[in-house]
Amino acid sequence: MEHQKVDGRKARGEKKRRAIVEATLRVIERDGVAGVTHRSVAREADVPTTAPTYYFATLDDLLIATLLxxxxxxxxxxxxxxxxxxxxxxxxxxxxxxxxxxxxxxxxxxxxxxxxxxxxxxxxxxxxxxxxxxxxxxxxxxxxxxxxxxxxxxxxxxxxxxxxxxxxxxxxxxxxxxxxxxxxxxxxxxx
Amino acid sequence: MEHQKVDGRKARGEKKRRAIVEATLRVIERDGVAGVTHRSVAREADVPTTAPTYYFATLDDLLIATLLxxxxxxxxxxxxxxxxxxxxxxxxxxxxxxxxxxxxxxxxxxxxxxxxxxxxxxxxxxxxxxxxxxxxxxxxxxxxxxxxxxxxxxxxxxxxxxxxxxxxxxxxxxxxxxxxxxxxxxxxxxx
DNA sequence: AAACTTATGGAACACTTGTTCAAGTAGTGG
DNA sequence: CCACTACTTGAACAAGTGTTCCATAAGTTT
Missing domain, CATH: 1.10.357.10 (Tetracycline Repressor, domain 2)
Structure with missing residues (x-):
C-alpha cells in the first residue's frame, strides 16, 4: 500500500543521479572544483557525456547538489x-x-x-x-x-x-x- | 655608476608585468581563481590579449606570481x-x-x-x-x-x-x- | 645609420567547454 | 497492442580557452 509501486525507470534514474554526484565529489577530491566539467564527471561516473546535463540543468546545479x-x-x-x-x-x-x-x-x-x-x-x-x-x-x-x-x-x-x-x-x-x-x-x- | 643605466624597455616591461599581476589579483577578488584567464586579465589590465603570455610562460606561472x-x-x-x-x-x-x-x-x-x-x-x-x-x-x-x-x-x-x-x-x-x-x-x- | 635586442599586438590554431537537439530505447498504464 | 512517460545517447554548435606565430615598432648599442 501507500503506493509502494514506484516507477522502475525513476528508481534507476535516482540511482544514476546519485552516482553522478558521487563521481563529482571524487573529481573534486582529485582535481579540485576547477576540474569539474560535464565531461570529466561523466567519464568518472562512466556515463555518456550528456547524462549530467540530463539530471542537472546546469553545471552549477551539479556543484550545488554535490555540496549539499x-x-x-x-x-x-x-x-x-x-x-x-x-x-x-x-x-x-x-x-x-x-x-x-x-x-x-x-x-x-x-x-x-x-x-x-x-x-x-x-x-x-x-x-x-x-x-x-x-x-x-x-x-x-x-x-x-x-x-x-x-x-x-x-x-x-x-x-x-x-x-x-x-x-x-x-x-x-x-x-x-x-x-x-x-x-x-x-x-x-x-x- | 654601478651600471645605473637600465634598459628603458625593460623598465617599462617590469612596470607592465606588475600591472598584469595587480590586475590578476583584482580579477580573483571579483570572480575567484576560476575567473582568471589570459583574456580576462588582459581586459582588466587594459593590455592586448597576448601580453600575459609574453610575460608569463603559462597561466600557472601567472597565478604563482600573483600569489607570491x-x-x-x-x-x-x-x-x-x-x-x-x-x-x-x-x-x-x-x-x-x-x-x-x-x-x-x-x-x-x-x-x-x-x-x-x-x-x-x-x-x-x-x-x-x-x-x-x-x-x-x-x-x-x-x-x-x-x-x-x-x-x-x-x-x-x-x-x-x-x-x-x-x-x-x-x-x-x-x-x-x-x-x-x-x-x-x-x-x-x-x- | 646600421645592427641588435626587446616589446607589442593582431591573426590564427587546435582544443575544450556548456548546452541543445533529435532520434532512439525501455518501462508503465490502459 | 497502443499511447505515454522517462530515460539514453551520439552528433553537433557556438563560444571561449591557452598558446603559437610573425610582422612590426621602439629603444639601445656600435
Missing amino acids: WSAEELCNDMLKVVASGSAREIARCLAEAVDENRGRTLAEYELYLLAGRRPELKPAARRWLDLAVELADPADPVGFRAFLAAVDGLLLQGLIADVAPNEAELEPIVSFLIRGRDDFTAVPREE | WSAEELCNDMLKVVASGSAREIARCLAEAVDENRGRTLAEYELYLLAGRRPELKPAARRWLDLAVELADPADPVGFRAFLAAVDGLLLQGLIADVAPNEAELEPIVSFLIRGRDDFTAVPREE
Whole structure:
C-alpha cells in the first residue's frame, strides 16, 4: 500500500543521479572544483557525456547538489572530531583529516569557499557549525566558538604545511583549547 | 655608476608585468581563481590579449606570481591583526577583513587552498604564519599556535556567515583566546 | 645609420567547454 | 497492442580557452 509501486525507470534514474554526484565529489577530491566539467564527471561516473546535463540543468546545479550531499558527511566527520571527547582523540581525528583524508578535506574546504561566493550554498556549508553549537550546548559558548574556529584553522593550516602535522603535534594545542572544560563530550545524535 | 643605466624597455616591461599581476589579483577578488584567464586579465589590465603570455610562460606561472606578490600584503594584514595588541583592536581587524575587505580575504583564502594542491606555493602561503611565530616569540607557543589557528577559522567562518560578524561579536572570542597573556603585543618589524 | 635586442599586438590554431537537439530505447498504464 | 512517460545517447554548435606565430615598432648599442 501507500503506493509502494514506484516507477522502475525513476528508481534507476535516482540511482544514476546519485552516482553522478558521487563521481563529482571524487573529481573534486582529485582535481579540485576547477576540474569539474560535464565531461570529466561523466567519464568518472562512466556515463555518456550528456547524462549530467540530463539530471542537472546546469553545471552549477551539479556543484550545488554535490555540496549539499557532501555536507552531510562533512557534518558527521566534523562532529566526530569535536565530540570525540579527549584531546588525544580530537588530535587524532584532525591528523587523519590532513593526511589519510587529505583529498577529502581539501575538497570540503574548496566547497566551503565556493559558498563564500554563492549565497545559496551558505546554509549547507554552515551546517556542521550550527549543529555543533546546538548539540554540544556548552556551558561556555564563547570558548566553544573559539574551539570551533581553531579546528577550522588547524585543518586549513595543516593542508598547507610541508608535512602534515601528526597527532602528537596537535594534541597540546587541542588540550590548550579545551582545557578546564569537559562540557562538550559526545552527545549521541538521535536518528 | 654601478651600471645605473637600465634598459628603458625593460623598465617599462617590469612596470607592465606588475600591472598584469595587480590586475590578476583584482580579477580573483571579483570572480575567484576560476575567473582568471589570459583574456580576462588582459581586459582588466587594459593590455592586448597576448601580453600575459609574453610575460608569463603559462597561466600557472601567472597565478604563482600573483600569489607570491599578494603574500607580502597578506602577511602585513595578518600581522597587523595578530600584533595589534588589544582584543578589541584584533576583533576590529577581523571584522573589517570579512566585511569591507571581503573580496580580498576571499581571494587570499582561495590562493591559500591553491597552495594545498601546488606544493611550490606552500612556502608563500605559509609565510605569514612563520613570520608571526618568529616575530611574536611568545612565552606560550602552544597558546599562540591555537590563537593563530582560531584567526584563520574565524575569518573563514566569517566569510560563509549570513551576515558578517562584527567587532562586538568577535571581541569576546578573541579575548578568550588571548586571556591572561600580553606577550605578543606589537613587535615593530624592522625595515 | 646600421645592427641588435626587446616589446607589442593582431591573426590564427587546435582544443575544450556548456548546452541543445533529435532520434532512439525501455518501462508503465490502459 | 497502443499511447505515454522517462530515460539514453551520439552528433553537433557556438563560444571561449591557452598558446603559437610573425610582422612590426621602439629603444639601445656600435
